[in-house]
Every structure is written in structure tokens, then in C-alpha cells.
Amino acid sequence: MAISRKVREQMKESSWIRRMFEAGIELREAHGAENVFDLSLGNPLLEPPAEFRAELARLAADKTPNTHRYMPNGGFPEVRASVAEALAEESGVPVTGAEILMTVGAAGxxxxxxxxxxxxxxxxxxxxxxxxxYPFYIQHQTGVAKTAACDDNWLPDIASIESAIGPRTRALIINSPNNPTGVIYPEASIAAIGEALTRAEEKYGTEIYLISDEPYRKLIYSDQPYPFIFNHHPRSIVATSHSKDLGLAGERIGYLALNPADPGKTDLMDALTFSIRTLGFVNAPALMQRAVAGIQRATVDIAIYRDKRDLLYGTLIDIGYECVKPDGAFYVFPKSPIPDDTEFVRQLQKELVLVVPGIGFGTPGYFRASYCVDDWVIEGSIAGFRKVFEQANS
Ligand SMILES: Cc1ncc(COP(=O)(O)O)c(C=O)c1O
Incomplete structure (x- = not known):
């Protein structure tokens, strides 16, 4: 087969995704879509806000020339300036357009x-x-993934991070609110990570980037302030998108932001601009850049996701599942009631409930259920969750 060994290997590693997808199709065909309760996907449910449609209508009528051609690879300067202004307001850090690069989603x-x-x-x-x-992104870009652990509350374990860092470490990726746990890292965790990176940089004489993947940054259901990384490590980069906060996952629009205090930011921005071009993205989609520029402060209706969180989390806790309460994103990550999470997922499938085994997130023994689904899907899943839990504990 003319497929690279590397990709064949990666496809094998992620084959459980295909198996889940196929199981979903089979179950829907056999039992009818309305009887299958699919909590396996993180596809944002909520429609983009009215402001987005108004912007699209305005842009459709706008005949200004040169708006659909190539622009500088980092994005339209006026879009980068608008994004920077909103981020500076939100974070209290004086980010400017020179530190923003428009991207093809957070993945890009x-x-x-x-x-x-x-x-x-x-x-x-x-x-x-x-x-x-993440491991596939790292492999694609010729790197090697190393794993550190979180504690029982799914917060970063600093000792584990320190032992995972070595002389070849170039970056640490954090993700908060987290997929799959829904946990938000408090300021103290971010500060401790920054200190650990600085210590490691001194020890090894290297530079280590803190990359914060934040596509769920605006999907937060508690009053806790969101701690930005820029105050805690000079070499830090925010990667984010409007896939979830504006419900635009299919439109592939996001951005990255460099720390204004990073002494190497100019060289880094040059490298990023080269890389977005030569990776074949060339630039983020032009129409979407312009559509999101003026609606940086808008979001989907977060209260709807919060109610779904309360429904699914409350139900699972009532049944007896152990789960850290998620404060953001749209996932719960409970402990599997039997040690083998893939077997648990299979048992749930028999009850027509689909979730993802923890192994898919490098953490066996748990499972992820998404609540970015209609309420009837959550409600319909309850009987299956209860039955499999009771079987496991009988
Ligand atoms: C943690 C995390 N990072 C990145 C992505 C990719 O998002 P995007 O659609 O912005 O590329 C996702 C998508 O689900 C995600 O959950």
C-alpha cells in the first residue's frame, strides 16, 4: 500500500475513533437515529450569534476591491489589530496586531x-x-510527545511536569478549559508552570515555550477569572479559535497571539508567517477573518451549555459516577465504573449510548461524554448510564 508507515501507524493508533464512528452508524441504522444517544463528539451545537449573520450580510454586500485575494500571510492588518484590541481588553496585557497571526482554527x-x-x-x-x-500534530512536525500527569482534580502536577522536561524540551502545551475534563487551571497552577519552565530553562540553558490552547476560553460556567499565561512566562503563545465560542468550527477561523514581553517575538512571528504559508494553509480564510474581526466580544449563548452541564453532570453524580465537576468547555470526564474503559464503552453501546474511552486522551480508566447535544440525547442516555453502572457494582 502506498501509504507511509508513519501515517499507517497513526491511523492504527486512532482507529478507535473510526470504530466508534462506525458503531454509531450501525446503531442508528439498526435502531433509528432517535434511539441512539451519541455523546461522543465535540461538535459545537449552538448556532453562531446574530452578530455573525449581520456581519456576513454586510460583507456580502461590500464590493470593496481586493478583499478576496491573498493578503499578508499573517492576516489582514486591520483584522489583527481588532483581535489584539479585544484580547488586550480581556487579558489586561497590551497585545498589538503585530503579535497576532490569524490561523485556520486552533488546530492550524x-x-x-x-x-x-x-x-x-x-x-x-x-x-x-x-x-x-496533539501527539499526531507533534509527530507531523517532527517532534516527540512526552507526557506529564495531572493530580486527582485534573490540575497540573508540577513535579511530574519537571520530570517530563529534559534538554530537548521545546514546549509544553496546556489546554484550559480542558478537553476532556472541563477543568479550568487556576492562576496558581499557571504561575507554578511558568516557574517550573524558567527553572528548566536555567538548568538546561534552553528556551521552552508555554503554548496555551484556549478554544474553550469563553465557555466558562463559574465566576472564576480566566488566568492568562502572558503574566507567567515570557515565551508564551496563545492558540485559539472561534470554533466553539462563535459556533464556527466548520469555518476554520482562529488566531495565535505572542507574548508582547517575549524578547524573541519578532523572529518567532517571522517563522510563524513562513510556516503558515509553507504548511499549505497560506492564510486564514479571508471572509471569515473579516467576519469575526468586529464581533470579538460576542459569543454563543453560554447559559445553554451551562444548563446541559448541570443536567449531565448532575445525573451522573446521582447515579454514583465519580467525576470532577467541569467548569468550562462541554465535556465531563468521569471514572469508568470498571477498570477497562474500552469494555465499559462497549457495554454502554449495547444500551445505545456512545461515549469516548479515556485511552483516547492518554488516560485509561475514564471516559468522556460531551454535552454539546440536544437535551433529549442527554435525557435518553440516563437509563443506559444507570444500567451499566449497576451491572458494574452488582
Ligand atoms: C482542546 C482542543 N484543541 C484544539 C481543537 C481544534 O479546534 P479548531 O476547530 O479550532 O481547530 C479542539 C477541537 O475540538 C480541541 O478540543
């Missing part, structure tokens, strides 16, 4: 960053549980 941002900073064999530390695509 992370690949562009890794492409720019990794030499072959360089290492990137991940915190388990992590978004299951």
Missing part, C-alpha cells in the same frame, strides 16, 4: 507553532488527559 495555530519551533526529535510535553490529536 498549533501546527504552525510546532512547525516553527521544533527540530527533528525535539520534545513537547503534554498533560494527560490531553486532546487526542
Amino acid at each position: 495555530a498549533i501546527n504552525t507553532i510546532l512547525r516553527s519551533i521544533l527540530d527533528e526529535g525535539d520534545e513537547v510535553v503534554l498533560l494527560a488527559p490531553y486532546f487526542g490529536e
Whole structure:
């Protein structure tokens, strides 16, 4: 077969995704879509806000020339300036357009960053549980993933991070609010990570980037302030998108932001601009850049996701599942009532409930259920969750 060994290997590693997808199709065909309760996907449910449609209508009528051609690879300067202004307001850090690069979603941002900073064999530390695509992004960009652990509350374990860092470490990726746990890292955790990175940089005489993947930054259901990384490590980069906060996952629009205090930011921006071009993205979609520029302060109706969180989390806790309460994103990550999470997922499938095994996030023994679904899907899943839990505990 004319497929690379590397990709064949990666496809095998992620084959559980295809199996889940196929199981979903089979179950829907056999039992009818209305009888299958699919909590396996993180596809944002809520429609984009009215402000987005108004912007699209305005842009459709706008005949200003040169708006659909190539622009500088980092994005339209006026879009970068608008994004910077909103981020500066939100974070209290004086970000300018020169530190913003418009990207093809958060996934595009992370690949562009890794492409720019990794030499072959360089290492990137991940915190388990992590978004299951990260190891593939790192491998694609010739790096090696190393894993550090979280504590029982799914907060970063600093000692574990320190032992995962070595002389070849070039970056640590954090993700808060987290997929799959929904946990938000408090300021103290971010500060401790920054200190650990600085200590490691001194120890090894290297520079280590803190990359914060934040596509769920505006999907927060508690009053706690969101701690930005820029105050805690000079070499830090935000990667984010409007896939979730504006419900635009299919439109592939996001951005990355460099720390204004990073002494190497000009060289880094040059490298990122080169990488977004030569990775083949060329630039973020022009129409979407202009559509999101003026609606940076708008979001989907977060209260709807919060109510769904309360419904699913409350139900699972009532049944007896152990789960850290998620304060953001749209996932819960409970403990599997039997040690083998893939077997648990199979048992749930028999009850027509679909969730993802923890192994897909580098953390076996748990499972992820998404609540970015209609309420009837959550309500319909309850009987299955109860039955499999009772079987496990009988
Ligand atoms: C943690 C995390 N990072 C990145 C992405 C990719 O998002 P985007 O659609 O912005 O590329 C996702 C998508 O689900 C995610 O959950």
C-alpha cells in the first residue's frame, strides 16, 4: 500500500475513533437515529450569534476591491489589530496586531507553532488527559510527545511536569478549559508552570515555550477569572479559535497571539508567517477573518451549555459516577465504573449510548461524554448510564 508507515501507524493508533464512528452508524441504522444517544463528539451545537449573520450580510454586500485575494500571510492588518484590541481588553496585557497571526482554527495555530519551533526529535510535553490529536500534530512536525500527569482534580502536577522536561524540551502545551475534563487551571497552577519552565530553562540553558490552547476560553460556567499565561512566562503563545465560542468550527477561523514581553517575538512571528504559508494553509480564510474581526466580544449563548452541564453532570453524580465537576468547555470526564474503559464503552453501546474511552486522551480508566447535544440525547442516555453502572457494582 502506498501509504507511509508513519501515517499507517497513526491511523492504527486512532482507529478507535473510526470504530466508534462506525458503531454509531450501525446503531442508528439498526435502531433509528432517535434511539441512539451519541455523546461522543465535540461538535459545537449552538448556532453562531446574530452578530455573525449581520456581519456576513454586510460583507456580502461590500464590493470593496481586493478583499478576496491573498493578503499578508499573517492576516489582514486591520483584522489583527481588532483581535489584539479585544484580547488586550480581556487579558489586561497590551497585545498589538503585530503579535497576532490569524490561523485556520486552533488546530492550524498549533501546527504552525510546532512547525516553527521544533527540530527533528525535539520534545513537547503534554498533560494527560490531553486532546487526542496533539501527539499526531507533534509527530507531523517532527517532534516527540512526552507526557506529564495531572493530580486527582485534573490540575497540573508540577513535579511530574519537571520530570517530563529534559534538554530537548521545546514546549509544553496546556489546554484550559480542558478537553476532556472541563477543568479550568487556576492562576496558581499557571504561575507554578511558568516557574517550573524558567527553572528548566536555567538548568538546561534552553528556551521552552508555554503554548496555551484556549478554544474553550469563553465557555466558562463559574465566576472564576480566566488566568492568562502572558503574566507567567515570557515565551508564551496563545492558540485559539472561534470554533466553539462563535459556533464556527466548520469555518476554520482562529488566531495565535505572542507574548508582547517575549524578547524573541519578532523572529518567532517571522517563522510563524513562513510556516503558515509553507504548511499549505497560506492564510486564514479571508471572509471569515473579516467576519469575526468586529464581533470579538460576542459569543454563543453560554447559559445553554451551562444548563446541559448541570443536567449531565448532575445525573451522573446521582447515579454514583465519580467525576470532577467541569467548569468550562462541554465535556465531563468521569471514572469508568470498571477498570477497562474500552469494555465499559462497549457495554454502554449495547444500551445505545456512545461515549469516548479515556485511552483516547492518554488516560485509561475514564471516559468522556460531551454535552454539546440536544437535551433529549442527554435525557435518553440516563437509563443506559444507570444500567451499566449497576451491572458494574452488582
Ligand atoms: C482542546 C482542543 N484543541 C484544539 C481543537 C481544534 O479546534 P479548531 O476547530 O479550532 O481547530 C479542539 C477541537 O475540538 C480541541 O478540543
